[in-house]
Amino acid sequence: MTDASRETRVLDAVVTLVDSLLDDFDIVDLLTDLTERCADLLDIAAAGFLLADPLNRLRLLAATTDQVHALELFQLQSDEGPCVDCFRSGQPVSVADLTTAAQRWPRFVAAAREAGFASVHAVPMRAGGTVLGALGLFGTHPGVLDEADLLVSQALAHVACVAILQEHPPTPATVLPQLRSALTSRMVVEQAKGFVREIFDVPVEEAFTLLRTYARSRGEHLTDVARALMGDRTSRPVIVSALSDMLQP
Numbered sequence: 001m002t003d004a005s006r007e008t009r010v011l012d013a014v015v016t017l018v019d020s021l022l023d024d025f026d027i028v029d030l031l032t033d034l035t036e037r038c039a040d041l042l043d044i045a046a047a048g049f050l051l052a053d054p055l056n057r058l059r060l061l062a063a064t065t066d067q068v069h070a071l072e073l074f075q076l077q078s079d080e081g082p083c084v085d086c087f088r089s090g091q092p093v094s095v096a097d098l099t100t101a102a103q104r105w106p107r108f109v110a111a112a113r114e115a116g117f118a119s120v121h122a123v124p125m126r127a128g129g130t131v132l133g134a135l136g137l138f139g140t141h142p143g144v145l146d147e148a149d150l151l152v153s154q155a156l157a158h159v160a161c162v163a164i165l166q167e168h169p170p171t172p173a174t175v176l177p178q179l180r181s182a183l184t185s186r187m188v189v190e191q192a193k194g195f196v197r198e199i200f201d202v203p204v205e206e207a208f209t210l211l212r213t214y215a216r217s218r219g220e221h222l223t224d225v226a227r228a229l230m231g232d233r234t235s236r237p238v239i240v241s242a243l244s245d246m247l248q249p
Contacts (some may be wrong), residue, residue, distance in 0.1 A: 192226035
């Protein structure tokens with residue numbers, strides 16, 4: 001890819017994402033789109049966002065694939081890995097070859113290599129001097145995160161921060177309620193994914209795709225669809241029927 005082509009694609013992605021911020025958007029859907037943009041624009045295979053809760057504990061908010069979803073959760077459970085270090089230091093972390101980090105993160109490196117990843121990076125999500133979380137980037141081959149990649153990934157992390165904190169300046173009084181809201185939205189979507197996976201016997205990733213496609217086709221928020229599916233007895237059979245139709249060949 002030429003520098004000019006890359007620049008055009010990056011600008012197009014940023015413009016599209018900013019347009020979404022100026023409209024009525026769903027935070028989980030937007031951040032999932034952001035992780036997919038990372039994989040498309042950077043020399044990586046997958047990405048995931050981790051957001052700190054009000055008690056300063058990292059929680060998974062969005063990921064490109066179930067594989068990354070599981071690895072990010074393992075990173076949190078083992079309390080080691082690039083996103084954990086990035087969040088604590090507030091500085092980018094880049095490991096071009098995972099084999100060199102076996103002593104630094106023994107459990108995480110073993111899990112990441114088993115999942116097929118060979119390089120990992122993380123950039124902080126920062127607003128108003130506060131580190132809100134981290135964007136994790138995962139490559140299937142060794143490679144550095146050069147200055148251009150770092151700039152693009154940091155720009156996308158900033159867009160994520162703006163999405164979470166939209167309409168309010170980032171002060172402790174305004175940040176905490178918005179972090180709670182974003183994490184609650186993710187929890188509802190996770191419950192709906194599990195429900196769809198169970199009733200249709202499909203992989204979790206396919207269940208998530210079904211929910212996103214259904215919501216977008218109707219101009220509804222992903223979180224609202226998930227909430228209706230899990231908590232509204234009147235809406236549930238309608239949504240289930242529509243999802244079933246989407247699965248038909």
